[in-house]
Amino acid sequence: VGEDEIQRERGEARMKERDRAEGKAKPARTGEEENKMSSKDTEREQTKVKANKAGKNQKEKRQEKREEKVKDPKNKREKREGERNSEEERPKENQRTKGEKEIKEEREEGDGQEGEGWGSEPKQAKKKPKERKAKDETKHPEKGRKSKEKSKEVANEGGAKKRKSKEEDDKKKSKKLKEEAEENKKKEEDSKWKWWEEEKTDDGVKWKQLEHNGPYFAPPYEPLPDDVRFYYDGKPMKLSMATEEIATFYAKMLDHEYTTKEIFQTNFFHDWRKEMTSEERKKIKHLEKCDFKEIHKYFVDRNEARKALPKEEKQKLKEEADKIQEEFGYCNLDGHREKIGNFKTEPPGLFRGRGDHPKMGMLKKRIMPEDVIINCSKDCKIPEPPLGHKWKEVRCDNTVTWLASWTENIQNSIKYIMLNPSSKLKGEKDWQKYEVARRLKGVVDKIRSQYRADWKSREMKKRQRSVALYFIDKLALRAGNEKEEGETADTVGCCSLRVEHIKLHSELDGQEHVVEFDFLGKDSIRYYNKVPVEKPVFKNLQLFMENKDPGDDLFDRLNTTVLNKHLQDLMDGLSAKVFRTYNASITLQEQLKALTNADDNVAAKLLSYNRANRAVAILCNHQRATPKTFEKSMQNLQAKIDAKKEQLEEAQVELKRAKADLKAKKDVKSKAAVEKKKKLLEKLEEQLLKLNVQATDKEENKQIALGTSKLNYLDPRISVAWCKKFGVPIEKIYNKTQREKFAWAIDMADENFEF
Template sequence: MASSSEDDVPLVKSKANGVKSSDTIPKSVDQAMDKENPTNGHVEAGISVRHGPVEEMDVDEDANGPIMANGVTNGKRKARSSVTNGKSYKEASSSEEDDKPLSKRRKMAAPPKPVLDSDSELSDEPLIKAKAKMPPKVTAAQVGEDSDSDQPITEKLAKKKEKIEKAAEKTAKAIRAEEASSAKKKKQKRVDSDDEDDVPLAKKTTKKIAKPKKEESDDDIPLRRKAPAVSAKKDKTKVKAEAVSPAKKAKGKVKAEKTEDDLAAEAEEEEFRWWENMDKNDNSIKWNTLEHNGVVFPPEYVPLPKNVKLVYDGVPISLHPDAEEIAGFYGAMLNSEVNVSNPTFNENFFFDFKAMLDNTGHGKDKDGNKIKIKEFAKCDFKPIFEYYDAERQKKKALPAVEKKALKAEKDAAEAPYTHCMWDGRKQKVGNFRVEPPGLFRGRGEHPKTGKVKQRVRPEQITLNIGKDAKVPTPPEGHKWKEIKHDQTATWLATWQENINGAFKYVMLAASSDIKGQSDYQKFEKARELKKHIDRIRKDYNRELQSKVMADRQRATAVYLIDKFALRAGNEKGEDEADTVGCCSLKYEHVTLRPPNTVIFDFLGKDSIRFYDEVEVDTQVFKNLKIFKKEPKGPGDEIFDRLTTSALNKHLSSYMTGLTAKVFRTYNASWTMSNLLKDMKSTGTIPEKVKDYNDANRQVAILCNHKRTVAAGHAGQIEKMQEKINGMLYQQWRLKQMMIDVDSKIKKKKGADFFELPEDLDEEWVKKHQEYLVEEHRQKIRKKFEKENEKLVAEGQKEMKDKELNDRLKDADELEKKFKKENKSKKVAAEGKSPSIEKLEASIEKIQQRIETSKIQLEDKDQNKEVALGTSKINYIDPRLTVVFSKKFDVPIERFFSKTLREKFDWAIKSVDEDWEF
């Protein structure tokens, strides 16, 4: 072991683990650094400034769709996933090595270390230039700062965050004091009861039975055991049912059919409100009886027609069906430029393709001569692509009736697999389909992108089912790998995929009781953290100056996790994506810029680049300098004396089940809860929705739930602006109609009122008119098709094409009308008995729609860098969204899509507007 002077932190050089920090930190090191970086005290930290888009990263984005309250498609943010037909399952954390000693963990190959100058001992300039282009500098608009604001938003939010953290400290102390007081009272009651038991029966005083007192607060009951009040509707139904005596029921005639109210009341009575009985749930046994029908396998491969072949070096060749299927995987996706232009994707695909060719004898030309495929560059997959693309277009062009029939046929075949019977209750299954074979896309810069995902057979699948239930029959000629009866497991089927060796699971749907209970427990655990957050923060702030290296590293990690919502992180093997989190950060992932700015740059979850510049407490900055001190270099771990499992074990000493990820949920929910308390939302529904989104945005910024700007964001904004321009044009036409009705109105209103809006010009008007004419034609066609579908369904004859052509003349008339208006510069009034009053009323209605659309556009643009969907769905307690909805009378549909309403059914039904996190 090498020793050092008092001014240097001793480090140990190990071949297995690179450079490792010493056990302790001499006091002189802290003193020396304090002289270098003098500070006036605590630095206001905890707010980061996220830079803009990372231009050189290819990330699959969401498809366009209806804009929900959070400004994203379908009311929720979709995962950055690869384009795939199959649905993925939640993967098991088989790659985690938390419990292994550091010396036994797999290491990434470290890049060569540059030679350091002797005077660069405490310099923290990046030693290696990142391959990816650095993001552009952040602008005020990108973090939501108003151009006329005198104070940057980061400063405003830093003060707000400090206030929220002080409120958290005060709340934690109050909860503990109340619990202590309650415990003391209960103990005293038990003592009094014991004393009374010792008194002879003759001497016991008889007490009068007191009238029932007002129900006491349940604040002393543990959060996870509190049961929300049953809805008034349910109470009324129950009272009504009890009030009717059996004798009264027997009297008179019973109605043959029940009313809708009766059926609704019965359905509500039968509903299993599990969130009111969470204390009765067993923590180990998840079910007593379980029945299901297994899984649905993808269809077997259908060989290509004989005239469609892979071309190698200009020669069409025939392949074995197994090899042809793999060639088809690649050929079918030639239009996916992001994948087929990726060298790693192509290299991995060709490696697996060649392995299959070696097993099946490669290819043959038309004369039966063997053709050995050796070079990827000589392969031409275009004929395969053209075949599959034509098939896609055929399917797309099918009449709506046929599409509907095919869907109905598919739904009928899958119906037995969509639900299972769980403890006698029908529950929806989340994903019962086995993922079809194909090419693995991965996310971000995954090293295995392009590899072949093999077809999963029944022999690989283990089913979990009740002992007395009928075991599903496997496909003919096959058998299941294993049948289990594990009552502690919540999965129905599992298998191991070949790419990463991860286990795939068939689970219940998000709307099921089990999934709902999991979400409920997750948020209740975050509520539980309310009681302990002040002690945790006090302890880690103290340990930031600990002499013990392991303690100081742990305290610094908890600080970063709490303040900046970093994930804990786990070690990865060399064949896995090089994604990291807080505990697994390496030297090159952190750059220090005096006096107290830390720059994070690494691949985070799903191989998405995480780039963030944050201001930290001076002591934290100093600690990171110590953890990066020479002779550490690229490839060496910063927190080399800390593992995720050790960190979570320490956190669990404060509260049972506390892990690093609970901080993200707690911070987001607690912040939103505090913002809601001070909120006074008024105005229209869109304005109230924007108020909610503004609060959600602050949560996302404060908790660092950020994202790079989506590639399609500019296009979506342009589309929304076009919609607004279309309404402005519609408004302008109505104003021109006013002149047609009363020529004197122009003088009364002034010429400016009737001018074409400045954002529109004559060229735009002509293009928009063409769009309106084409849109009208499409509407006529769709209506015609729908009516024909109805006629066929009723057994009548379809309308002929002549009828469609007659209807399309209406669009031709509209086209002529626009041409006439452009030529004459006049717009004739439309409708029955047009009047100035009617036209003004129409103009006002359109103006309201324009204002609403402008609010939505502004909201969406402000959300471009903030992951509101992530905050709202995963980290903010859904009950807080329900509180806002009920408190300010906004339909819950504006915040949760249908899928989310099913997922958070327990939250919607369990709280009122007075509920607090």
């Protein structure tokens, strides 16, 4: 119920939410989205199919358009200009209908420049509630890490009573514990680097000293054993090593949906043939005649065997991995040991794009040292390339944060090795991001009233800009850069919306001026939403869509560069994505305020937190595939609920009986029995309620991913303050990794922090 209120309060309606509100009693999503999706397949599946179809039409159209452009670019351009000019007139007509506002508008336009002063940053004092925390940490240096071990030990002890020969084990363990503790101590000391208490420099220099061991390269290809064969046209065929390697990439993916897709197959086969020897190429002409099944089985078996490995073997493997982590996983940055995020080069394989990606199945080549640029201090020990190899380049650029880079062959873009989110370099940037968002809080009202005013501007450009900004602000849409056609999946953001992505309803379900959005956003995640908008926005959209084809840009006079330049003028550091951060964080703060009940127990408070978190995830459209095990675990939960209900009924019957007993006997004993039954009943009721809440929570979370917003959009200080204020242990909302990433916030925010 609370959640529905939230949504209403925000004055907008992500469609799903509204449907839920309409359904009232029904907690699960119902309504149109599902009606529309007739089959039982998952919504996303449907979405994709639909999108694919749409995509094809679009693409054909757009292709045509492009061809036209190529044929006669000038002609097209002129035509477009003509359209624009005539459009330019139209706003004036509209203004007339809006009456006397013209004058006001002029004034506001003149005032537009007042924005200059907005940039003044509300200086927020760096408070330091650090004292207490620091003390805590020095007192129990390895408490956090140890506690886990300890609990393990306790558990073990319980079991050990049965078996007696535990001593040796224990000894080993305690020794190991000691070692670990020592190591942890060392680590802890390093990770205790409180960079946030140091002076910040803002000169673009990211480090003074940077030392590391370079990337860890993917292990070389191991040829298949002789008895694992590839068949062509029914006959076994020995492949050259390079060809075989690529075949294994495909074979490994055989039971993945990807390999059923035509583009995937075509791309794969094309790239594979390129790498074949000429004899192989002569022979292998059709993918359908290739039989990878034996290879596939080999890998499946191998994986299983690895899973079934005895303990010691597994232990060994782990130790090896730890060694690698130890050697390549850390670097020295300005005298501090920092964890690296991705210290391994990406292994070769087949490219798995998301959504309807034109390049899926292409061969991702093996990265060699000769492809890699190393970035490190001048005077430090330069990382050794693997034996017999050389680096592409070693440079010393302290204005960037990466340690190594290479160019990837699919999109021809650069990939980097960078630090872990817990590092100073990442943390500082993160902190700064939220500070920018907080500055936006101070000027957002002004910006809002300005874009409202701009809805009536005589300039088409301004109108488009202001409507787009309205969407970005209200719906937390992404900016929407242009993308190269045919290089990536066809997805859009705000500025790249096309006419086909929205539908206008002057009236829908009792609401006026409803815009229906339906498009694929980042990662080809569908954005579907029906939003009532203000009348001028609606009118503007009608205007923008006039005389356009479905495949035309909705905001043809706007792109992200123009928009961001404007935003930069409004506030220093402002760009489109800041609105997402701002709206996400402010929503969390408001929701927490509205939902948290100080008298609740921790579990209930956590539920409130999750609900607030979920409100943000919904706002940002963070989705996930319904977990594979969802149905099952839901059933399990339902079974539990049913069992509880039964128990409850039984308890009721028993209570009645006890009451009758009491009436008959009227002795102390039966009175006590009644009390006991009453208590039991209460307890059961409470448990049932809890289970029901759990089920609701689960259902609501089915397709919503909370992690992304938690990690990237919610100022951690809001959460930290909330925890401190309501006595919720921080571990309940942030796991170990998250606590490391947000160490700065955990340390600096007190319960009074306001975003």
